Amino acid sequence: MTSSYDTVVVGAGVTGLMTAYRLTQAGQRVLVLEARDRVGGRLRTESHHDSDFEIGGQWVSPDQTALIGLLEELGLETYARYREGDSLYVDRAGAALRFAGEDLPLEERTAKEIDRLIGVLDELAADMDPDRPWNHPRAEELDHVTFGQWLEQQCDDPEARDNVALYIGPAMLTKPVWSFSALQAVLMAASAGSFTHLVDADFILDRRVIGGLASVPAALADRLGDRVRLGADVERIEWDPTAPDAGADVQVGGERIHADRVVLALPPTHVQRIRIAPELPAEHRHAREHQSFGLVIKVQVEYATPFWRQHGLSGTGFGPYQLVHEVYDNTLHDATKGTLVGFVSDVRADEVGRLDAGERQERILASLAAYFGEEALHPITYVESDWQHQELTGGAYATSFDVGGLTRYGARLHEPVGPLEFGSSDIAGLGFQHVDGAVRMGERLAARVLGDPTAV
Numbered sequence: 001m002t003s004s005y006d007t008v009v010v011g012a013g014v015t016g017l018m019t020a021y022r023l024t025q026a027g028q029r030v031l032v033l034e035a036r037d038r039v040g041g042r043l044r045t046e047s048h049h050d051s052d053f054e055i056g057g058q059w060v061s062p063d064q065t066a067l068i069g070l071l072e073e074l075g076l077e078t079y080a081r082y083r084e085g086d087s088l089y090v091d092r093a094g095a096a097l098r099f100a101g102e103d104l105p106l107e108e109r110t111a112k113e114i115d116r117l118i119g120v121l122d123e124l125a126a127d128m129d130p131d132r133p134w135n136h137p138r139a140e141e142l143d144h145v146t147f148g149q150w151l152e153q154q155c156d157d158p159e160a161r162d163n164v165a166l167y168i169g170p171a172m173l174t175k176p177v178w179s180f181s182a183l184q185a186v187l188m189a190a191s192a193g194s195f196t197h198l199v200d201a202d203f204i205l206d207r208r209v210i211g212g213l214a215s216v217p218a219a220l221a222d223r224l225g226d227r228v229r230l231g232a233d234v235e236r237i238e239w240d241p242t243a244p245d246a247g248a249d250v251q252v253g254g255e256r257i258h259a260d261r262v263v264l265a266l267p268p269t270h271v272q273r274i275r276i277a278p279e280l281p282a283e284h285r286h287a288r289e290h291q292s293f294g295l296v297i298k299v300q301v302e303y304a305t306p307f308w309r310q311h312g313l314s315g316t317g318f319g320p321y322q323l324v325h326e327v328y329d330n331t332l333h334d335a336t337k338g339t340l341v342g343f344v345s346d347v348r349a350d351e352v353g354r355l356d357a358g359e360r361q362e363r364i365l366a367s368l369a370a371y372f373g374e375e376a377l378h379p380i381t382y383v384e385s386d387w388q389h390q391e392l393t394g395g396a397y398a399t400s401f402d403v404g405g406l407t408r409y410g411a412r413l414h415e416p417v418g419p420l421e422f423g424s425s426d427i428a429g430l431g432f433q434h435v436d437g438a439v440r441m442g443e444r445l446a447a448r449v450l451g452d453p454t455a456v
């Protein structure tokens, strides 16, 4: 016998769980199908040597009001990232320079150029509705040039360009600046309120959740109870185009489940893992083929103590020429041991990804030592996040369009097809590629299922 629901949600990341939670509150009969044996998608906490490490998303910033509201609703508390003391900038020659505040220790001309570029990007972002970046007054022009080319057109100071590139390329989209458009870069800034927000680590990496950000999907799943089914890798969805109001059949592990509506709460890259019949319209398929995951290796290194604090350092460091391009104090709020988190992005991640694990660890620790000296070479625990090896994610942090894709296909990713709705943090406007965006998408998808056509 086929079981029947008002809505089936595919994917138990924050987008899917949020959709299901709101639909359940509205009185719907809902089932969430999750392929993995756990909820949370790109949010996960792992324990190593009696310490917890957030392997996926972890930070919350003040602009992320949808997530902050949900944390309050779920009764989850936050704590501030440690940030007392000087930060470090490792320059092209490999020298670690201390600095206080936001201004990098650069030559005056370079520092002024960075400020000017931040101003230009802030203005471009102010003209953008992040829900409709393709409507930006300069959308076509900005989408047809790579961010790297755009920076070269704007500025002749290489170190200024390299630093501005870092904030969007390695640090956010985790792709080389020659592979995405200037419009995609402006969307990243607009989604966080401004480019100024992105360059301010104290703003963008402000707080963490006690118990980890993965407590959010865990708390939502608790409230949904047996409406969430794990180990349910959806293989096929069928619907009848002559009777779109008749709903769809979802096939999982030999079982057929009927629903009036089906929400595919997946990164756009993963929609094509499911056989959809009739097949999606060509433009919907093309739109998703032009999206791809970035790649970053998140590395967490635990030491007997947070030794950098004794040297008056905050643990924050930037090095556009370093293997680890950014690093922060990631010590848990109640820990005595000290943890650093660093990131290796895009082509550098490709390169060290080809090494064996021991050699990669050696290279990454050597880069941390360029910031913090010899003490950084002697951790007690070393943890790498490996999302790129997991078929159900495939990269980190998220997906974005190739050059020209946002104006050509961006709007398509939001369109329903018959009884099917699509969404994830990767197509959010505000909170794009972040958990805040996943919360917003979940709210929006639920509103659409409940009949609000303005919830785009």
Ligand code: FDA
Pocket (backbone or CB within 6 Å): 010, 011, 012, 013, 014, 015, 016, 033, 034, 035, 036, 039, 040, 041, 042, 043, 055, 056, 057, 058, 059, 060, 232, 233, 234, 235, 265, 266, 267, 270, 273, 274, 298, 385, 387, 392, 393, 395, 396, 397, 398, 423, 424, 425, 426, 433, 434, 435, 436, 438
């Ligand atoms: P998500 O990918 O989480 O969920 C999709 C779910 O669908 C998965 O559980 C998957 O298993 C499931 N699935 C796929 N195919 C299926 C099928 N056929 N059938 C059933 N289920 C299927 N964000 C932030 O706000 N602050 C941060 O600090 C960071 N940092 C960060 C670091 C790292 C290393 C990563 C990887 C990511 C971040 N992020 C982040 C991004 C954040 O984690 C991300 O935006 C959201 O968790 C995405 O939530 P979604 O629900 O949209 O997708």
